[in-house]
Amino acid sequence: MPDSSTTSPSIPSDIAELQAKFTTSLPKNQLQMLPHLVATGLPGINILIEWLQQQREAKPTIVVGAVYQALYQSGVSVAKDYLDRELPTGLIPLASSLDIDYTQLQQLLAxxxxxxxxxxxxxxxxxxxxxxxxxxxxxxxxxxxxxxxxxxxxxxxxxxxxxxxxxxxxxxxxxxxxxxxxxxxxxxxxxxxxxxxxxxxxxxxxxxxxxxxxxxxxxxxxxxxxxxxxxxxxxxxxxxxx
The missing domain is CATH 1.10.10.1770 (Gun4-like)
Structure with missing residues (x-):
């Protein structure tokens, strides 16, 4: 889970409602809600970080990829620090049988x-x-x-x-x-x-x-x-x- 420095001590009721909706919605609706969460600033970013952390053990989905991208593109230092620490090469192993480096491709697509x-x-x-x-x-x-x-x-x-x-x-x-x-x-x-x-x-x-x-x-x-x-x-x- 994100450490205490990356979580908001209190979430306004409208943010809490958005978090609850995001967590329980169908993937299509989650994708539509992403920009609204990012637009709230740090509270929304922290919600996305927490949600992404909870998905770490499962196979990445389209929504997981979209959340990663939203954090990657947000420019928020908390998001950058989290991704650098927990997901330095992205969401999937950049496997190659010929030792080809796919880091730049991952970054461009993100x-x-x-x-x-x-x-x-x-x-x-x-x-x-x-x-x-x-x-x-x-x-x-x-x-x-x-x-x-x-x-x-x-x-x-x-x-x-x-x-x-x-x-x-x-x-x-x-x-x-x-x-x-x-x-x-x-x-x-x-x-x-x-x-x-x-x-x-x-x-x-x-x-x-x-x-x-x-x-x-x-x-x-x-x-x-x-x-x-x-x-x-x-x-x-x-x-x-x-």
Whole structure:
């Protein structure tokens, strides 16, 4: 639990009511209430810290990710001190079978800097694919199969956690399979194509949570569907964990 220095000695009745509602509400309502709690200042921040601490033993959920982000972005010293002390690398283990460092990706996604996170995701996939991919700055579809499952799980989990469950390779795969692997149906659904026109990078993509579900992360459309088809067919998605 947070120490006594991070908790408010008395909570005004309206704050107490907000705390009770937040604790007992459905996830959708909790997400809607987050900005109101943050707007109350230190009392609301302390409520979120206490709630987040209580969730530490469970698997992170979309709401847990949103609360973490709210604290991360709040600029309040109490929140920063708590996160630095208790969650220095975020909510999930940044596991890699090749010792790839995903700290910066975690930080960009926590800030919801989705454009920079997307670019870094491509860089990380190139790192996983090897020296040739790093040099050319993109991956061949033939290199996708060798990408480690544990790393793809880490990258995907970060995108899911910090996008309220809207973005990630696993989301794109779920939608693709739901459309019987029909690319022509998938492209407009995820906002990569409008009519006969591909969405222009970067200005016409949506780099925030108003984007369609599955909009991010991107893959290079100009090289056809082979890379994304290989990614969405990777054995990683057939495994809950490695």
């Amino acid at each position: 800030h919801q800097d989705f454009e920079a996170a997307d670019k870094l995701t491509t860089e990380k996939l190139c790192e996983l694919a090897g020296a040739d991919a790093i040099k050319r700055k993109w991956i061949y579809f033939t290199e996708v199969e060798q990408l480690p499952t544990i790393d793809l799980h880490t990258v995907d989990a970060l995108w899911l956690l910090h996008s309220e469950g809207k973005f990630g390779f696993s989301i794109q795969r779920e939608m693709w399979l739901g459309m019987n692997k029909n690319w022509d149906k998938l492209w407009p659904k995820i906002g990569w194509k409008q009519g006969n026109n591909w969405t222009r990078y970067p200005g016409s993509f949506t780099w925030n949570l108003t984007a369609p579900r599955g909009h991010l992360p991107l893959s290079n459309q100009l090289r056809g569907v082979r890379v994304i088809a290989a990614l969405l067919s990777h054995p990683a998605w057939d495994k809950v964990s490695e």
